[in-house]
Amino acid sequence: MSLSAKVSLDNPVWMALSTKHAHLGRGGPLARRYDPDVAPFAAVASETTDAYQALHRLLEPHEYVVLQSLAPLTDPDGLKAKHLGTVQQMVAGPRAGNADRRNVIRLGASDVPEMLDLAQRAKPGPFGKRTREMGNYIGIREGDRLIAMAGERMALNRYVEVSAVCVDEQWRGHGLAGRLVNVLCEEIVGRGDTPFLHVFHHNATAIGLYERLGFVLRCEFILTQISPVAAAAGGR
Template identity: 60%
Template structure:
């Protein structure tokens, strides 16, 4: 009735349907201080066992044009040895959630300048026939050089060669990113509301019960 990724991989959860039983099943998957993100088409109804915070509207975009050929000189393949640098870059640029095991979800590539990771992008959710491009981010000092577009086109080419279609998610207010994605051949496909869920205070353990 409910599923979630491991917390070190991705914050996302899902319900089979929006019913009290499914929400209870999700609550059972959460530790006291856990938080998960949930996409929905409508605002969430009040939930007794969970605390919900609205994060904002999310736009889902799907590629309708094939990727163009781009130069891959200077593009490096990222692996688990790069995770520390990837988390640091994500914290500086805030492309969305990125954990220590997010790299397990797919292929990640990047650009380094004198050893410092200054740009990256990769694959996150993989569904039947579709692969999500995520963690597209560029250090502020390196913006305006087309790095995000290059990284995305390289990823898209590989995804398309496997017979899949690239898609992505972006906040409605991030107009600069939306304009870039539209230039690369992505179009709006769906719109969702993103909410953060955690265990409601009444469901959390009373600290007096475990004191001293």
């Protein structure tokens, strides 16, 4: 892995919002965040007082964002840090191709209500009203019901994140998640990029699936919720 790739993957939110996803967020040279309806993620260019002050200015009093970091974060001035957990970052290895595309459909704007409903029930991670705008989303239906989906989240130079992988509880165990991930990965690789993803380190079932699909552990990140101190105090 090249040095530039390592730097990109060490701060993927920053790299995405500085390049391919700049239109989906706001911020400047020190701090950036996604629009709230797109994703809760934010990033700073460096862990300095000036950068966190810039991040603070991007937050309304009632809002919060989620930061990824390689080391634990302490409370920056005027902000409250809340530990959310640890995620593994996994990167796809070489792929054979020939993904099973049977019954796989493209999901568009008209599918958003069903996508939100499935995400709320299956809980694959943050999924908002505009998350679909981050990349390509695909799914599988049983009759008129959306029973499985997966899509692309962060997009940065040479790398695209696979995310929102979820299956209706009644349809788990049929290989639907693996099929959708393989289709997405085949398309990402076909565009000249490398798939990667994030998964909570305690989710052994999902990690086992991704390992069988050819993903390998690259590093672990700490997820931290950051909010203005007044909002954090009001929430207690």
